[in-house]
Structure formats: C-alpha cells, structure tokens
Amino acid sequence: MASNDTQIIGYAQPWIVSPGQSVDIKISSTEKEYQHRLVRLLQGYSGPHAPPPATEEITEVPGGHRDDGCFQDACPGSYALVPSWKDVTCTAEEGLTVEFYAQPYLLVGDSDCQTLISCLDIPSRTGFAVVLRNSMLEFLIGTGDNVEVVQSQLLVNRWRWLRVSVSLIKKKFTASIQQLVRLSEMAPKGEAMAKDLPAPMVLGSNALLFGAGMLDSTGQESPKPSCFYNGRLDSPIFAVSGVGASRQVVAQYDFSKGISTDTIEDVSGNGRNGVLVNAPTRAVKGYDWDGSQPDWTKALRGYGAIHFHEDDLDDAKWATNFSIMIPSTARSGAYAVEIKCSDGTTDMITFFVRPNPSSTAQVALVMTTFTYLAYANERMFDQSRSSAMTTPDGVSVGTGNEYFKNLDRRLDLGLSAYDVHRDGSPCAFSSALRPILNLRPGYVHWALGRPREFSADLLMINFLERSGIPYDVITDHCLNDPDQKVTSKYTTLITGCHPEYHSLQTLDTFNAFAKSGGNMMYLGGNGFYWVADLDVARPHRLEVRKGDQGCRSVTFPAGERIHSLTGAQGGLWRSRGRAPNYLWGIGACAFGTGPGKPYKADARYTQDPQFAWIFKGIDPAELIGEHGFGGGASGDEIDRMDIPLGTPTNAILLARSLQHDDTFGLFNEDSMFPMVNTLGSNCDLVRSDLVYYDTAGGGAVFSVGSINWYSSLAWENYENNVAKMTENVLREFVKRGRGCGL
Ligand SMILES: [Fe+2]
Numbered sequence: 001m002a003s004n005d006t007q008i009i010g011y012a013q014p015w016i017v018s019p020g021q022s023v024d025i026k027i028s029s030t031e032k033e034y035q036h037r038l039v040r041l042l043q044g045y046s047g048p049h050a051p052p053p054a055t056e057e058i059t060e061v062p063g064g065h066r067d068d069g070c071f072q073d074a075c076p077g078s079y080a081l082v083p084s085w086k087d088v089t090c091t092a093e094e095g096l097t098v099e100f101y102a103q104p105y106l107l108v109g110d111s112d113c114q115t116l117i118s119c120l121d122i123p124s125r126t127g128f129a130v131v132l133r134n135s136m137l138e139f140l141i142g143t144g145d146n147v148e149v150v151q152s153q154l155l156v157n158r159w160r161w162l163r164v165s166v167s168l169i170k171k172k173f174t175a176s177i178q179q180l181v182r183l184s185e186m187a188p189k190g191e192a193m194a195k196d197l198p199a200p201m202v203l204g205s206n207a208l209l210f211g212a213g214m215l216d217s218t219g220q221e222s223p224k225p226s227c228f229y230n231g232r233l234d235s236p237i238f239a240v241s242g243v244g245a246s247r248q249v250v251a252q253y254d255f256s257k258g259i260s261t262d263t264i265e266d267v268s269g270n271g272r273n274g275v276l277v278n279a280p281t282r283a284v285k286g287y288d289w290d291g292s293q294p295d296w297t298k299a300l301r302g303y304g305a306i307h308f309h310e311d312d313l314d315d316a317k318w319a320t321n322f323s324i325m326i327p328s329t330a331r332s333g334a335y336a337v338e339i340k341c342s343d344g345t346t347d348m349i350t351f352f353v354r355p356n357p358s359s360t361a362q363v364a365l366v367m368t369t370f371t372y373l374a375y376a377n378e379r380m381f382d383q384s385r386s387s388a389m390t391t392p393d394g395v396s397v398g399t400g401n402e403y404f405k406n407l408d409r410r411l412d413l414g415l416s417a418y419d420v421h422r423d424g425s426p427c428a429f430s431s432a433l434r435p436i437l438n439l440r441p442g443y444v445h446w447a448l449g450r451p452r453e454f455s456a457d458l459l460m461i462n463f464l465e466r467s468g469i470p471y472d473v474i475t476d477h478c479l480n481d482p483d484q485k486v487t488s489k490y491t492t493l494i495t496g497c498h499p500e501y502h503s504l505q506t507l508d509t510f511n512a513f514a515k516s517g518g519n520m521m522y523l524g525g526n527g528f529y530w531v532a533d534l535d536v537a538r539p540h541r542l543e544v545r546k547g548d549q550g551c552r553s554v555t556f557p558a559g560e561r562i563h564s565l566t567g568a569q570g571g572l573w574r575s576r577g578r579a580p581n582y583l584w585g586i587g588a589c590a591f592g593t594g595p596g597k598p599y600k601a602d603a604r605y606t607q608d609p610q611f612a613w614i615f616k617g618i619d620p621a622e623l624i625g626e627h628g629f630g631g632g633a634s635g636d637e638i639d640r641m642d643i644p645l646g647t648p649t650n651a652i653l654l655a656r657s658l659q660h661d662d663t664f665g666l667f668n669e670d671s672m673f674p675m676v677n678t679l680g681s682n683c684d685l686v687r688s689d690l691v692y693y694d695t696a697g698g699g700a701v702f703s704v705g706s707i708n709w710y711s712s713l714a715w716e717n718y719e720n721n722v723a724k725m726t727e728n729v730l731r732e733f734v735k736r737g738r739g740c741g742l
Helices: 083-087 369-374 402-408 454-467 504-515 709-713 721-736
Strands: 008-013 022-029 034-043 054-057 064-066 079-082 096-104 113-118 128-133 136-142 147-151 162-169 172-179 191-196 208-210 213-215 221-226 231-240 248-252 274-277 281-284 305-308 322-325 333-340 346-353 363-367 429-431 471-475 492-495 519-522 541-543 586-597 599-601 634-641 652-657 664-666 689-694 700-703
Touching (some): 022 034, 022 333, 022 346, 079 083, 113 136, 113 213, 113 231, 128 162, 128 213, 136 162, 136 172, 147 172, 333 454, 346 471, 363 721, 369 429, 369 541, 454 721, 492 721, 504 519, 519 721, 634 652, 634 689, 700 721, 709 721
Parallel strands (some): 008 346, 363 492, 492 519, 519 700
Antiparallel strands (some): 008 022, 022 322, 034 054, 034 064, 034 333, 079 208, 079 274, 096 162, 096 231, 113 128, 113 208, 136 147, 162 172, 172 191, 213 221, 231 248, 231 305, 586 634, 586 664, 599 652, 689 700
C-alpha cells in the first residue's frame, strides 16, 4: 500500500461496556467523509471453505454519513512531567546544580536528539536541557538572550550507566560525566567540562520534563513533548546555591517510590511531584543494583530507575468523532462500528458488550481480552527487531496481508507483549486506548494465513449462534474483577482458541467455577501460559514480563521479572506452580507453522458408554479434524497431558494428534538437557491430547489442546466432525447443568 492510499482506522473507548452505556468512537481517516453503522459480530473471516461472514446490524443505533474525518496521530513517546517546576527560582549568584544517573539504550533514536532532562523553553530562551546527540551529551542553556550549546566530547556507550553532574553558577558552566564500573572491569574514562557563558542561565518559569523536551531535533520550539529519550534515568537531584553548606535541594526524585503508579515523587519535601505519560517502564534495575535482591518489592536499593522509550504508548488520546449509546436491550458479544470511505476502504472498530442482566443463558464464551491485548499490534514480522518470529521452517509475510499493510504504515500505534522497543528492550505494557489492528473480525495472521485469536474466536460465536443454545459473551476483564460474580449464573464456560494470558484472579475464577460444579470447555491451545496483570486503576493497561523460559519473542532481563503494577512474579504460570494441567488436564508443549494434523481417537472410549456420547455421530474409524483453515485440527500451538505437571489422574485421553512434521518444535521448558530430538517427527512430546475428566465439584472439563480447533470447527460451514464433537459436548454439558459443588 502506498502511503497516500486511503486509510481509515479507529478505536472505541471504553472497549468493554455494559448495555445502556455510552461508547466514544475515535477515528483517524485520510478522507473527510465516511459512513458508519453498528453491528454485532458473528463471523468475519472470508476464505475458501469458510462460512460466509455475518453480522447483525443494530438498527436502534442509527448509522449514517459524517464528514469529520481527519488524520490523528497516536503520539507515542513516554516522559515525566513536573508542572510545579515553574515555581523554582534561582538567582545568577545562587546558580543551579543538577545531578543524575543515565543509562542510554539507543545512541541514535528516531530523532537526532534525545532529551534526558529539560526545562528549556525555546521562545523565551530560558531553562536548560541535557540531550544526547551523535552519541554525546549536549547541554542547552537559556540565557534569556540566547540558547547556548555546550557539547561534550565523550562518546557514551550503549547500556553504560553514567553519572552526570552539571553546575550553572553565574556565567560558569561546569559538568562532569563519569562512566560507572560494572563489577571488576575497567570503565572507560569520563570527562570534565568547564566553560564561561556569555550570560548566566535564566531559569524562567517552565515545566520540567524527564525523557522529552519541548524542542525538535533542530533545537527549535515544539508545541508538544518530543525528542524522546530511549534509556534509563535514576535519582535526579536539583539544588541551588552551589555545593557547600548553603546548598538547598529544590527537588529530588526517588523513582523507586510509587512504582505501581504514574506518579514520581519529590522526596526533598518541596512537593514537586510529577506525572508519567505513556507508561514508561518502572521496576527496572538502576545504577546501584548489586544483585543482592532481584525482587523490587523486597529490595532496599537498586530499583530507582525509570526506562523511557520513544515508542511507549498508553493512550492515543484521539478526539472523539461521535458517541453511541449501547441499547439497554443489547445482547452481550463482540461489536463493531463499521466505518467506510467512499472507495470502500473500511475498518471495524471492535469492542465488547457485557452480559445483559436479563439474560438467562447458562453458557458463556470467555473472549480472551488479555490475550488480545498482549498481541495488540504485534510486529513480529519486523526483521530489524530481535523479537522477529522464528520457527523451524522460517516465516514470511503472506502476500497482500491487510494487517501487515495497515500496521506497517502506522508506526505510531504502539507495541505488544511480543515486541522489543526500538532500543531493544522488551515491551512491558499493552494498551486498549489505541486502534488494535489485529482485533478485527476479518484478521488473517500475517505468517500463518488463517484467522487467529479474535477472528478465530468469532468462528465459535457463529457456531453458538447457529446452535440455538442461549449463550453470553464475557471477557478476561470480567473474570479479573473479584467483586464481580460473573460466572455464578452459568453452568458451562467455553474458552477462546488461545487463552494464553491470565492473572491470578482470572485463574482463580476458573478454579472456583470448577469447584462449584461448573463445566468447562477449553477449545484452544497454549492456554493459561503467561502471567499477566491488569492495572486495576487503568484497566486499559496490561503488563506482561516474560523471562527465563517459555516460548517467547522477548525476554526481560534478570532482576526485572516482577510486575510493576502488582509486585507479582511474571513469567510462566508453570513456573509459579500453576501449570495449566492442574485444571485443564493439558498444557502447552509445541508450536509450528505447518499444516495441522488430525486426531486419532482411542477406540476404547469411542465405544465405551461412559464416553460414547462425545463421539455420537462420528464413525469410530474416522480421524477427527482432518481439514481446516490451518490444516488439521491439531496445529499452531498445541498442548498435551502430563501427569507430573499436574494433569488429574482421572483424566481420560480420548484422542491424540497424529505425528506432526518438523515445522513443529518442542517448547524449551519441556527440555532440560541440550535441545536434541525436539521436532515433530522425532519427539513424541510434540502433540495435542484431547482430554476429558469429571471434577470433584460434579462438573467436567473437556480440553482439546490446539489453537487450530476453531479453524477446523468452521470448515465447510461447520459440517465436520470437530463441530459434531464440540456440539455433543456442549449439549451434554447444558443438559447436565451444574454439579453440586465441593
Ligand atoms: Fe500465543
């Protein structure tokens, strides 16, 4: 797509609402005019052998024509803002000293100039800034008449902590830059600087920023913060009246305080607290981290740094084009405002509606909003990043992939839990307050060429719609609310195709549901795998910190694997003693891009009256799920049963996938010795297991262990034995109702 082609995209705020609530629709469009209408999504994928895409128009909410389309930029880039800095005063005689630690992560960023600290105001030529340009620090000093530039000669090193000290007293500028030693190495030399200025620095009355400045890369005024820094700052301190006994600290920041918040605390007693914008990363190692404690919640020192990134994005803050009121009679589900330009260019702005209080449905599909967020706008196709996807057979972007084309054009839309930042550090947060271009009903995965996550889950919505069985749609966000007894009315919960990310609360909600006699259908793969935490105060924000082991495209450094929002240990749930096998009977074991394989049923159970109901209408000799948009029903990420990992001992292995090819590889956490014999053809740990067990609460769990299941379910208009088996289990669970509970 050429950059001047039509593009219209948008997002809804909030993205999970109740019937009767209002939703703001925010749009960026290259065209002024567009049409819009509200639909409930039933199925969006169109491809060979797929059921036709389907929506239900919500006519109570009038659509229409608008002419307010304009381009909107998401304005990524994180920084800290201290508005009350404008009250700080200092005379020329008193002067100002500034000391801080900095660890640059990218010597040449998006801009030629990266701002570490700034209160520089170009129009009034007041204040000062410390910037990184051409791998050297540069000091900009406003004298009222001019902005003086003092250039360091020291080439700084990526990842090397610096101690920087600057003094501006009368007309004298002095600075020292010291490169800190790591353990017993010899550190590169530092630099001492001194210069007479034509006039003393004039502080002015400007706000203070960390990580950005109100200037552009040429040193001209910028109307908004820019020239973002990629790296860490630690322990900045500002004082007047020199360094002797008369020295007065006017602001001092301890970034280790309030790590779970968006506030930075002035510990000088002067109350010059600041706010963080666009969620820079906290709970990261500072200049004085010594390895004695890798958990910031327990450490006495070492976590006083904040990591700023030019591509952090927490809230796109787009103007609202229009608002819609969700009818009080609305059914729960995935909805979209369809927006369309005159040339047919369109977007589906997706959001979710919670169950209607009047619903009597006993079945709920849990849409995996945590996983959708974790994957939001992932850029694993970007070969310039270390987070580019790799598989045994290699990956490439499919021809004409719309997601790739749309996202590749918009570098401003933020990152996912799968991406590294431009500076190479892993991305900790994902946000719902931005367009999420892979949360679209027609999304086709750029490498796998088939629906995945949200678009694949819609294949199940369409199945439920056709089944005639009343159902609700709920979300991970609903399960995460401890006060919300969201599952109490249901007898059966169904998962999405890839319920990968969970908090302790969402896992506990599933556990409690099972203990209380509920039935559960895990119709996906690689589920309940990574720890995720939602920011309760800001529920659009999700945190994920992967590390050590697990199939992943990013890894957090040692000492940075404790979530900043909650203080909880990130990584695999398996590493926290909560392997998915305990509840679901199976756990993730492998991934592959090649065609999936069908399952072969165990003949003992196809004929056994205790389990034959699962196979009703299916010839015992048939393979299960021979076809699908991803090949056989066992494919993509797959799970197997494993008693030592927690699979209940009464779990029945009903069917097992046929041997996968060598595009499939075993996950690293399943191999303790050097990784030999780990591919599909030579490793029998690479497989999907289809498992059933009765719970002590009187309910049951049915798990299939494959992301591909829904891509086979919808094959040939749901006329296949995957759909048959899914329906058999669902109808039986509905018939049984809920068990008595423990
Ligand atoms: Fe995944």
